[in-house]
Amino acid sequence: MRDFALAPPSVSPLTGGLADSLFETAARNPTLPLIARRPDAASTVWEEVTAVELRDEVVDLAKGLVASGISPGHRVAIMARTRYEWTVLSYALWAVGAEVVPIYPTSSREQVEWILRDAGCVAVVVEDEQGVMTVGSVCATLGSLRQVWQLDAGALEELAARGQFIPSATVDSLRRIVLPDSTAVIAYTSGTSGRQLGCALSHRNLASPCDTLLAGWGHTAAPPGEQGRVLAFLPFSHVYGLMIQGLCVRGGLLMGLEPDVSPQSLSSALRSFRPTYFYAVPSVFEKIYKNFLRTAQQAGRGALFERAAETARDFATATERQRLGRGSGPGLDLRLQHALYERTVYRRLRAALGGRAARGTSGGSPLSRELSLFYEGIGMYVHDGYGLTETGAAVTMQPLGREKSGTVGQALPGMELEVAADGEILVRGPSVFQGYVNDPAATAAALRNGWLATGDLGRLDSEGYLTITGRKKDVIITSSGKSVAPTALEQRLRMHPLIHQAVVVGDNRPCVGALITLDPEFLVHWRAGLIMQGDTPLREAREENALREEVARAVAAANSTVSRSESIRVFRVLPEPFDVANGLLTPSMKLRRDAIVQRYAVEIDAMYQARSRPPRLGAADDLSGLDGLDGLDGLDDSDNVFR
Incomplete structure (x- = not known):
C-alpha cells in the first residue's frame, strides 16, 4: 500500500496506565485547573478543580473501591451523563487496575441487562433513582453483580469514607502494576444491527491517539500562551467522549463539563465557558446552522444570512484552493464581501459559540463539505474526524496548513490505512482494539492479519486524504x-x-x-x-x-x-x-x-x-x-x- 500517514510527532512511549498522567500533572503543576463545572444550567459561574484536587479525590475514591472489594481486572459499569463524577470514577478505577464499562443512561432495560451480563460486571454506578430501578429490575439474572452505587444519593462520599483506613500507598502500588496493554475499557458498539459487541480497549489503545494528537496538533487548541478550554458535553459512554476526556487530562486542557445537552443549556454553557476548541457531532453542527438561519429569518434578515453564508463558503473554497496550491486564493471582491460580513454577521455567529474557538472537530458520522466550508468561512475551521469504537476513536487528522474539507484527512502517525477492492476501509496501528469480549468469531472476522476491517466504505485520493462514503452493511x-x-x-x-x-x-x-x-x-x-x-x-x-x-x-x-x-x-x-x-x-x-x-x-x-x-x-x-x-x-x- 501507499503510506500517506502524517509525519510522526515526538511521542513518549506509554509505560503505565491512563491514571498516571493525572498523577504526573498533579506532581508537576498542582495548581493547574483541569476541570470546570457549574452548579446548574442557569449559572454562568464555573468552579474550577485543580490537578492536585482532582488527584486527591481520585485517590480517596480509589481507596474506597479497594475497601469495597474492587480488584485489578474487575469490571465496573458507569451509567451516567457527562458529569464530574464520571471523570473521578474512571480515573479511580484505572488507578486500581479495574476496567470501566460505559453504559448510556438512556439505554433500555434489555440493553443494560445484556451489557452487565456480557461484561461480567461486579458493580455498577448509576446516576439517579431511575437508574437504580433499571438495574434492580435485572439484578436477579446477574450472578456477578454485587454492588449498585447511586451518585445522587452520595455514593462517592460514602465510598471515600469507607476507604479512609486504606493507605494511599496501596493505590500507588496498584497503579504502578497497570501495564499499557492492560484492558482499560469495555466499550459496547452502538448495535445499529444485531447484538451490541463489547470492544476491549487497552490503556495504550486509548492513550495512543490522544498523545499523537496532542504532540502534533495540541498547540492549535488555544492561542499561544493560553490554556486550551474544551466544553465536554458528548457522552463519556461513547469512545469519542472518552477521547475528549483523555485529551484534556493528558494535555492539561481545561475541560468544562456540561451534562445537560438541551439547546438552552448548551447555548448558555458555550457563552459562559467560552471554549477555545469545539468538539461535537454532525447533528450539533447542523442544528447550530439551522438555528442561525431561523433566528436571522425571524429578525427579517434571512436573505442577509443566506448571502453571508454563501460568501463564507466561497471564501473558504478559494482559501482551500490556495493552501493546496491550486489557486491564488480569494479575489479582491470576495475579500471585500467577506470583510463586510465579518463585521456584520460572522463575529456574531462566533459569539454564539463562545467567541474564542478558531477550530473544531466533528466526529461520529460524516460531516458535509458544505457545512465544513461554512464554519471555516465564518472563522472556525471544523474538520471531519474519523474513528471507531474499535480504534479508541481517532484514526485520521487534517495535516496543518493542508486541510481539505469533505475528507477526514490523512492517517495519524503510526496508523496505516488501506482501502480494499470492495471499498472497505482497513486500519492497522497501536489504537486498534484487543478484540470483542466473549466473541472470538466476531473478533476473527474483524481482525485479519493485524488489519481491522472497519465495515466503513471510503476512498483514498492521490495525496492520501480519506473520504468516507458510507457503511458496507448500509x-x-x-x-x-x-x-x-x-x-x-x-x-x-x-x-x-x-x-x-x-x-x-x-x-x-x-x-x-x-x-x-x-x-x-x-x-x-x-x-x-x-x-x-x-x-x-x-x-x-x-x-x-x-x-x-x-x-x-x-x-x-x-x-x-x-x-x-x-x-x-x-x-x-x-x-x-x-x-x-x-x-x-x-x-x-x-x-x-x-x-x-x-x-x-x-x-x-x-x-x-x-x-x-x-x-x-x-x-x-x-x-x-x-x-x-x-x-x-x-x-x-x-x-x-x-x-
Missing part, C-alpha cells in the same frame, strides 16, 4: 442491481432547514426512496412565515401543498449531487422523529436502519405502490417541473402525513 441494492450508498444523500437532505432526519431505502425496489422527518422547531417557524388566506380548510390544504413542494425541492437538491439511477424517486414524510425512546436511534444517535425499515414497512410499500399509479391531474399536485422527480409519494389525500 449499501442499497435496487431490483435493477444498482448499488447506492445512502450516506451522502441523507447528509444532503439534512442540510435543508425543514428536514430533521432522513433514511434512504430501496433494497430490491425499482428505485431509491426516502423516509423523512421534519424539524419541529423550524416547521413552526416555516408555517408562521406563510401568508395563507381564505377559509380554514382551503388554507390548510394550500399550506400542506406548499410544505410538500418545499420537501420535494429539498429532495431535488439532494438528487442534483448524484446520478439519476442513484436519485430519490419517491419519499414519505413521517409524522414523528426517530429517537432513542422509540427504538429507532441508538444511544449514540445513530440510525437503527433495520428497525426503521421494519417499523415503517407498510408506509414503504404504500410509497412504492403510489409511484406505480398514474399521476392525478391537478395544479396543486403537479410537481413535474422539480428536476425530474416522479411519483412523489402519490401526493393524494390518502397519503397525507402532515396533519
Whole structure:
C-alpha cells in the first residue's frame, strides 16, 4: 500500500496506565485547573478543580473501591451523563487496575441487562433513582453483580469514607502494576444491527491517539500562551467522549463539563465557558446552522444570512484552493464581501459559540463539505474526524496548513490505512482494539492479519486524504442491481432547514426512496412565515401543498449531487422523529436502519405502490417541473402525513 500517514510527532512511549498522567500533572503543576463545572444550567459561574484536587479525590475514591472489594481486572459499569463524577470514577478505577464499562443512561432495560451480563460486571454506578430501578429490575439474572452505587444519593462520599483506613500507598502500588496493554475499557458498539459487541480497549489503545494528537496538533487548541478550554458535553459512554476526556487530562486542557445537552443549556454553557476548541457531532453542527438561519429569518434578515453564508463558503473554497496550491486564493471582491460580513454577521455567529474557538472537530458520522466550508468561512475551521469504537476513536487528522474539507484527512502517525477492492476501509496501528469480549468469531472476522476491517466504505485520493462514503452493511441494492450508498444523500437532505432526519431505502425496489422527518422547531417557524388566506380548510390544504413542494425541492437538491439511477424517486414524510425512546436511534444517535425499515414497512410499500399509479391531474399536485422527480409519494389525500 501507499503510506500517506502524517509525519510522526515526538511521542513518549506509554509505560503505565491512563491514571498516571493525572498523577504526573498533579506532581508537576498542582495548581493547574483541569476541570470546570457549574452548579446548574442557569449559572454562568464555573468552579474550577485543580490537578492536585482532582488527584486527591481520585485517590480517596480509589481507596474506597479497594475497601469495597474492587480488584485489578474487575469490571465496573458507569451509567451516567457527562458529569464530574464520571471523570473521578474512571480515573479511580484505572488507578486500581479495574476496567470501566460505559453504559448510556438512556439505554433500555434489555440493553443494560445484556451489557452487565456480557461484561461480567461486579458493580455498577448509576446516576439517579431511575437508574437504580433499571438495574434492580435485572439484578436477579446477574450472578456477578454485587454492588449498585447511586451518585445522587452520595455514593462517592460514602465510598471515600469507607476507604479512609486504606493507605494511599496501596493505590500507588496498584497503579504502578497497570501495564499499557492492560484492558482499560469495555466499550459496547452502538448495535445499529444485531447484538451490541463489547470492544476491549487497552490503556495504550486509548492513550495512543490522544498523545499523537496532542504532540502534533495540541498547540492549535488555544492561542499561544493560553490554556486550551474544551466544553465536554458528548457522552463519556461513547469512545469519542472518552477521547475528549483523555485529551484534556493528558494535555492539561481545561475541560468544562456540561451534562445537560438541551439547546438552552448548551447555548448558555458555550457563552459562559467560552471554549477555545469545539468538539461535537454532525447533528450539533447542523442544528447550530439551522438555528442561525431561523433566528436571522425571524429578525427579517434571512436573505442577509443566506448571502453571508454563501460568501463564507466561497471564501473558504478559494482559501482551500490556495493552501493546496491550486489557486491564488480569494479575489479582491470576495475579500471585500467577506470583510463586510465579518463585521456584520460572522463575529456574531462566533459569539454564539463562545467567541474564542478558531477550530473544531466533528466526529461520529460524516460531516458535509458544505457545512465544513461554512464554519471555516465564518472563522472556525471544523474538520471531519474519523474513528471507531474499535480504534479508541481517532484514526485520521487534517495535516496543518493542508486541510481539505469533505475528507477526514490523512492517517495519524503510526496508523496505516488501506482501502480494499470492495471499498472497505482497513486500519492497522497501536489504537486498534484487543478484540470483542466473549466473541472470538466476531473478533476473527474483524481482525485479519493485524488489519481491522472497519465495515466503513471510503476512498483514498492521490495525496492520501480519506473520504468516507458510507457503511458496507448500509449499501442499497435496487431490483435493477444498482448499488447506492445512502450516506451522502441523507447528509444532503439534512442540510435543508425543514428536514430533521432522513433514511434512504430501496433494497430490491425499482428505485431509491426516502423516509423523512421534519424539524419541529423550524416547521413552526416555516408555517408562521406563510401568508395563507381564505377559509380554514382551503388554507390548510394550500399550506400542506406548499410544505410538500418545499420537501420535494429539498429532495431535488439532494438528487442534483448524484446520478439519476442513484436519485430519490419517491419519499414519505413521517409524522414523528426517530429517537432513542422509540427504538429507532441508538444511544449514540445513530440510525437503527433495520428497525426503521421494519417499523415503517407498510408506509414503504404504500410509497412504492403510489409511484406505480398514474399521476392525478391537478395544479396543486403537479410537481413535474422539480428536476425530474416522479411519483412523489402519490401526493393524494390518502397519503397525507402532515396533519
